[in-house]
Amino acid sequence: MMLIECPHCGPRAQEEFTYERTRDSVVQLDDAPEVAMATLYARTNPRGEENEIWRHTLGCRGWLELRRDRMSHAIVAVRALGRAVLP
Amino acid sequence: MSGETARFTFDGKSYTAQAGQTLAAALLANGVAVVARSFKYHRPRGIMAAGVEEPSALVTVGEGGRAEPNTRATDVFVYDGLVARSQNAWPSLAFDVGAVNGLAARLIPAGFYYKTFFGPPRRWMVYERFIRKAAGLGPAPQEADPDAFDHRAAFCDVLVVGAGPAGLAAALAATQAGQRVVLVEQDSLPGGALLREDARIDGQDGADWAQGTVAAIRAGGGRVLLRATATGYWDGNLVSVVERLAEPGQVPAPGTPVQRLWKVRCGKVLLATGAIERPLAFGGNDRPGVMLAQAVRHYVRRHGVVPGRRAVVATSNDDGYRTAFALADAGAQVLAVLDSRTVLAGPLVERARARFAVLADARPIDTRVAGRRLSRVIAQVGGAETTFAADLLAMSGGFTPVVHLHKQAGGDLAWDAAAQAFLPGTARQAQASIGAAAGGHALDAILAQGWAAGGGGARAFAVDDPLGLGTPAMAAAIPQAVRGKAFVDFQNDVSLGDVDLAWREGYRSVEHLKRYTTLGMGTDQGKTGNMAALARLAQAQGVEIPQAGLTTFRPPYTPTTLGAFAGAAVGDHAGPVRRLRLHAAHEALGAVWQPVGYWFRPRGYPRNGESLGAASLREARMVRESVGMVDVSTLATFEIAGPDAAALLEMACATTIGRLALGRGRYTVMLREDGMVMDDGTAWRLEEQRYLLTSSTGGADRMAQHLSWLRNVVAPDLKASVVNVQEHLGAVALAGPRAAAVLAELIGAAVPAHMRCARAMLAGIEVLVLAASYSGERAFEIYAPGHDMAVVWQALHEAVVAAGGGAYGLDAMDHLRVEKGHVVIGAEVDGRVTPADIGLGGMLRKQGGFVGWQGLQRPALADPAGRRHLVGVAAVDGQALPEGAMLVAREGDVPLGHVTTASPRVAPDPEGLTGGIGLALLTDGASRQGEELLAWSATRGQTVRVRVCEPVFYDREGARYRD
Structure with missing residues (x-):
């Protein structure tokens, strides 16, 4: 089970987090329909590092962006998403 | 002892x-x-x-x-x-x-199940009953487990798995170096191999040294868990450990769980998991009395049990000889040591020759039993056959290091040709293997390796091993000559012949071999037998063993009881219970409870022996005729505020929000990105920059997640806040022709018009009144802080009863909404319907800009033809409708749709039909109005003739809910 360094809470067990999707599959509402559908369904799924969106659902509920190696599960970088409203 | x-x-x-x-x-x-x-x-x-x-x-x-x-x-x-x-x-x-x-073994060869499954279907049906009875393991208990299980988390600098010599030395060194140490051992005693050997360490008996070392580790602050098995090695250096505090079937000490599942997050893991001896493959090697050589030594030395009086030792390596000495020292007669190697040399062999018949190029090929236990061992010595009248055969086919955890951690393996074994290779996590698990052999070297791995400085252990270990060299343990069944996987009855058969039938990969023969698929996961089968497969392929490959090592290492996984989360603790603020008030009215997610909601309030069905129909008619009230506190409610509040709402909602005037509300619908309906609800403008959004009970968590996603990820720059106020607010819906009068009286003011909202004082509590109707009657949702709800309910209930009404439950609510054709998330909205499918296409904002608009532009969704539409269905012959029934032209046809909700009629039908009504999703339903179909439920054995109609059965003009 991965150990994820939440920028707000510190290192926490993976079971506190939920995986959402890859960063490159976030649809913007002003994207053209074809672009939006390609973003949703035509994913690259690289063997290796990828930017992923997670949520610390059973913790601070903050949204995170992880850069993670999908072969080794090594987490390269973590940053908080959303407006920096936390003190 | x-x-x-x-x-x-x-x-x-x-x-x-x-x-x-x-x-x-x-x-x-x-x-x-x-x-x-x-x-x-x-x-x-x-x-x-x-x-x-x-x-x-x-x-x-x-x-x-x-x-x-x-x-x-x-x-x-x-x-x-x-x-x-x-x-x-x-x-x-x-x-x-x-x-x-067994006699019919020729009829149940490898792949028997496989062939039976893939053969003509009738064959399996014939065999199934017989097979289910005949093959199998122990039955699961039927009763609930009376004992408690527990979960615990632990953190350490060093976790040592295995308290044999290597693990003990490592844990002691790490403790003395000031590290936080956890040492786990699956046995009840520390010592591992020391418990079966007569070696002395630093002048002490091995078992005593082990006890002393554990005491020293504990005194130094280390945690030592006995009867604790490391079952899995996960990412992030997390190791799961199952600790037994009571033996299987034993009543635990009062207040103590029987098992504890530890999740240990480790800085470093040292795997001192030892090695498992391999059996030899020969005819009848499974007979009672044929045992692993180290196991025999274990019983003799640790437990004082000599498993036979006349023993033959068959070995491919020097270690087997130690068992011969142990047996002889315990008074058993060692008839012979059969060594499969052709050239025997070394001090251990020489010492053995002085006491036993030591035979080179010798191996057992068959056994005989008398009274179901071993009586004869037939051996091949050189080219000749010899028979020994033995009641014990101790066999050693070499050793398989326990690399399971190393592999689970992502490490790879390296083949050691001299040891004929896979050893741990490169580790991927912060871990190392030590001792016999790493191919270690000599005790002094193992102790030194463990000590160094634990971070200890220069130190030598004085080891006194009177026999000496001999050399680790062994003959390749591929059997050459066998008779009868030579088992490799004893638990699943897989023999060498089965491996050969799989090969002849074309199963080349080790993974196919495994699935075809069930090799290694038992509860022991082939700990003893896999290597022999692998060697045989490699031999057939004409390759070295590493080229033949290995199957995957999956957790748990040993079978784990379900109770350990569940921990305390059983029975009432399996999930949270969410009780309404008004639980006691409903209870007092005799509510029948309905679990809805984690909630318990009143389904109806039967009176004087009334059935639930009758009560629900009475409650629904009460709403149509006078007034009823229902607890809707479980609805999802969100307050969305800020300059960009409307913009955020318009992203989530497919309808127009921005033009909503102050004090007004609208029905709205939320879509998924693919254009399918996710949820529905109402949006209300409470203040200039403050909105209230309600949505379905069941979708509450999903909607909270969705709004947070939009707010934080998709549009982080919007100036809007989303607050989930469901837990804060309670709500009661008041509905019926007398609802407006009752409410006006209670609040002492005019009630808001349909789809308008107002603040008011009710029984001294400030409430928010939303005039919205779900039932089809004039209705109001009255929101108040949860802690004030009891007062509000009480005041409303007294007034409602005085007006000839009462409380109603979920079933009545369902009857009422079906008559009005209102959809329910999870019934009509099943994740496959677009807004147009359920008649809401006209509400959507044409210019888009909301979640789901892009998905809806896909050609297949833009064209309504061929899609399933929401329709009403009414039974023609006066019967009730079976919910979930298929809509077909004739029984057995491919269904055109299905009945999503069935309900009795609350209001009489203007055309005089008396049977049940329902909502349905029907292919091209919009153009099938008036058609007659069958609602066919094969599972209930019911078929009802229905007429397709518009999904509104009551007050089509919508006159009743307006002011």
Whole structure:
């Protein structure tokens, strides 16, 4: 089970987090329909590092962006998403 | 060993065990040779091993809810009152009808199940009953487990798995270096191999040294868990450990769980997991009395049990000789040592020759039994055959390092040709393997390696091993000549012949071999047998063993009870219980409860022996005729505020929000990105920059997640806040022709018009009144802070009863909404419908800009033809409709749709139909109005003729809910 360094809470067990999707599959509402559908369904799924969106659902509920190696599960970088409203 | 004894029973017969003995040791001591029947052929099986790798001696231990089936007799320590039973034998262990399977073994070869499944369907149907009865393991207990299980988390600098010499030395060094240490050992005693050897360390007996070392580790602050097995090695250096605080079937100490599942997050992991001895493959190698050589030594030295009087030792390596010495020292007669190597040399061999017949190029090829236990060993010595009248055959085919955890951690393996074994190669996590698990052999080297791995400085252990270990060199343990069945996987009855058969039938990959023969798929996961099968496969392929490949090592390392995984999350603790603020008020009215997610909601309030159905219909009619009230506190509610509040709402909602005037509300619908309907609800403008959004109870968590996603990820720059106020607010809906009058009286003011909202004072509480109707009658939702809800409910209930009404429940609400054609998320909205499918297409904002608009532009969704539309269905012949029934032209046809909700009529039909009504999703439903179809439920055996109509059965003009 991965150990994820939440920028707000510190290192926490993976079971506190939920995986959402890859960063490159976030649809913007002003994207053209074809672009939006390609973003949703035509994913690259690289063997290796990828930017992923997670949520610390059973913790601070903050949204995170992880850069993670999908072969080794090594987490390269973590940053908080959303407006920096936390003190 | 103390003089204490424990009494236990096996298959109803009473026996006595010495304290500290395993069930296997006690059964051997009592001369019980046959303890189990094999899985497929029902062959009599005895005890082969001494540890968790035991494949054959599986028994059920304990009674009632405490019964633990498939327990290895080698992995349970006898306590007073232990009850064990044999498995997979009928009518008895001694006389098992199923043993005919053994005679018919030619009819049940490898791949039997596979061929039967893929053969003509009738064949499986014929065999199934017979097979289910004949093949199998112990039955699961029917009763609930009366004991508690626990979960715990731990953190350490160093976790050491295995308290053999390597693990003890490492844990001691790490403790003395000031590290936080956890040491886990699956046995009840520390020492590992030291418990079966007569070696001395630093002048102490090995077992005593182990005890002393554990004491030193504990004194230094380390945590030592005995009867604790590291079952899995996960990412992030997390190791799961299952600790037994009571033996299988044993009543735990008061207030103590029987097992504890530890999740240990480690800085570093040292795997000192030892090695498992391999059996030799020869005819009848599964007979009771054929045992692993180290296991024999283990029983002799640790438990004081000599498993036979006339022994033959068959070995491919020097270690087997130590068993010959141990047996002879304990008074058994060693008839011969059969060594498969052709050239024998070394001090150990020379010392053996002085005491026993040592035969080179010698191996067992077959066995005979008398009274179900071993009586003869037929051996091939050079080119000749010799028979020994032996009741014990101790075999050693070399050693398989326990690399399971190393592999689970992502490490790779390296083939060691000299040891004929896979050793741990590169580690991917912060871990190292030490001792026999890393191919270690000599005790002094193992101790030094462990000490260094634990971070210890220069130190030598004084080891006194009178026999000497000999050399690790061994002959390749691929059997050359066998007769009869030579088993490799004893638990699943896979023989060398089955491996050969799989090869002949074209199964080339080791993964295919495994699935075809069921090799290594038993509860022991092939700990003893996999290597021999692999060697045979490699031989057939004409490649070296590493080229043949290995199957995957999956957690858990040993079978784990479901209770350990569940921990305390069972029964009432399996999930949270969400009770309404008004729970007591509903209870007082005699509510029948309905679980909805984690909530408990009133389904109806039957009176004076009324059935729930009758009560619900009465409640629904009450709403149509006078006034009713229903608790809707579970609705999802969000306050969205800020300058960009409307913009955020318009992203989530497919309808227009921005033009909503102050104090007004609108029905709205939220879509998924693919354009399908996710949820529905109402949006209200409470203040200039403050909105209230309601949505369905069941979708509350999903909607909270969705809004947070939009707010934080998709549009982080919007100036809007989203607050989930569901837990804060309570709500009651008041509906019926007298609702407006009742409410106006209570609040002393005019009630808001339909789809408008207002603040008011009710019974001294400030409430928010939303005029919205779900039932089709004039209705209001009255929101108040949860802690004030009891007062609000009480005041409303008194007024409603005075007006001739009362409370109604979920079933009545469902009847009312079906008549109005209102959809429910989860029934009509099943994740496959677009807004147009359920008649809401006209509400959507044409210019888009909301979640789902892009998905809806896909050509297949833009064209309504061929899609399932929401329709009403009415029974033509006066019957009730079966919910979930298929809509077909004729029974057995491909369904055109299905009934999503069925309901009785609350209001009479203007055309005089009396049967049930329902909502349905029907292909091209919009153009099928007036058609007659069958609502066909094959599962309920019901078929009802229905007429397709518009999905509104009551007040089509919508006159009743307006002011």
